[in-house]
Amino acid sequence: MARYLEEPAVAGIRFDDVLNAIADDARMRVLVTLADGEFHPCGPEGLLAALHKSTLSHHKKVLREAGLTRTKLEGRNYFVCLRREDLDARFPGFLDAVLAGLAEVY
Template identity: 40%
Template sequence: MLDSYTVFVYFILKENNLKKIPHPRKEDLELCSVLSALSDPVRLSIVKELLGRGECNCSFFCGFSLAKSTMSHHFKVLRESGLIMTTIKGTEYIHSVRKDELDSMFPGVLDSVLKSYDKRRK
C-alpha cells in the first residue's frame, strides 16, 4: 500500500544511494599511470576487448578465470588511470575506453600499443 509519503521516502533513499563513480579529468591524466595500467597483461587484454566491442559490462571477461573481485580491481585501476569510463545501467556496469581523450592527451600511444599487442605471438 503506497501512500504519497512512502513514495517520497523511497525516492529520497534511491537518490542518496545513487552511486557516483569518480573519473579523473582528462587534463589530469598522467602518462606514467596510463603506461602502468597498460603494463599488466590482464588489463591490456581488457582494453583491447573494450576497443573491439565498443562498450560492455564485465561479463565478457570471465575467460580470465580470475575472481570477480580481482576483475573489479583491474577495472578500477583502468578507471583511475583514465583509460576507461564506467557508467551504471541497472545492475550492470558499462565500461568503455576514453579513446578520444587519450588520443588528445597522448597521441599515438594507445594505437601503437594495441597494434603491437595484436600482432604478438599467440
Template identity: 50%
Template sequence: MRELTQPSRDEITFVEVLHALADPARLQIVAHLADGRRESCSGINEGMDVHQTTMSHHYRVLREAGLTWTTIEGRSRYVTLRRADLDARFPGFLAGVLTQLPEPARPS
C-alpha cells in the same frame, strides 16, 4: 552507492596510463575494448581466467588511470575505452600499444 573515481581528460597522466597497461590482464581488457564497444564487466570477464575480485581491481586501476569510462545502470556496470581522451592527451600512443599486441590479444 559511492561515486566512481574517473579523472577528467586533463587529469590523465602518462605515468598512470603506463602503470595500468603494465599488467597483462589489464592490457587484455583494453584490447577487448579497442573496437569502441561499450561492454558489461561480466561480458569481458567471460574470456578471462581471473577471479572476480581481481577483475574488479583491474577495472578500478584502468578507470582511475583514465583508460576507461565506467557507467552504472541499475546493478550493471558498463565499460568503454576513452580512446578520444587518450588520443588527445597522448597522440598515437594507444594505437602504437594496440598494434604491438600478440595476435590472440588483439580485438576481433
C-alpha cells in the same frame, strides 16, 4: 538513467599512471577487448572469464583511475569502454601504438 563512476579529467590523465595500468597482462587483455570503442558488460563473462570477480574488479578500477576507461552504471549493471578520444587528445598516437602492439600478441 545512466551514471558514471569517477574518472580523471582529460588534463588529469598522467602518462606514468597510464603506463603502470597497462603494464599487466590481464589489463592488456582488457584493452584488447575494449579496442572496439563500445561499452562492454563488466562481469567476468564480458571481459575476462578466467579471472575471479574481485580480481577483475581490481583491474577495472586501475584502468579507470588511470584514465583509460569509462565505467557506466545502468541499474545494477556496469559497463566499461575505452576512453579513446580522451587518450588521443592527451597523448596523440599513443593508444593506437599500444593497441597495434597488443594485437600482435593477443
